[in-house]
Amino acid sequence: MVWKIECDCNERVGIKIGSMKLFEELKEFFDTQVEKGIFKEEEVTMPFYIWKGDGEEKKWYATKWYKCIQCGCLWEFDYPDFPANGFVRKFDEGIYYAKE
Ligand SMILES: [Zn+2]
Numbered sequence: 001m002v003w004k005i006e007c008d009c010n011e012r013v014g015i016k017i018g019s020m021k022l023f024e025e026l027k028e029f030f031d032t033q034v035e036k037g038i039f040k041e042e043e044v045t046m047p048f049y050i051w052k053g054d055g056e057e058k059k060w061y062a063t064k065w066y067k068c069i070q071c072g073c074l075w076e077f078d079y080p081d082f083p084a085n086g087f088v089r090k091f092d093e094g095i096y097y098a099k100e
Pocket of ligand 1: 007008009010068069070071072073
């Protein structure tokens with residue numbers, strides 16, 4: 001049996017989202033992957049950033065996570081809130097780590 005990999009995760013990398021146009025393109029891309037059954041949306045369970053102050057802790061969570069059903073990688077998609085940029089990050093084999 002030949003397993004055909006239909007995703008193109010290998011050719012894609014994480015990116016900073018600095019414009020509305022790019023954001024719309026990426027949102028469209030993720031929506032399409034879900035429609036095609038290549039990605040599925042996952043619950044966001046871990047923060048990409050934890051800030052620790054004096055007895056205080058703040059956590060930032062991305063807007064969306066998508067799991068690639070074909071190759072098992074995880075995509076993190078944080079919508080921009082301009083002037084704050086958004087981003088997309090990729091985790092090979094679905095192994096998550098916080099942002100530096
Ligand atoms: Zn994939």
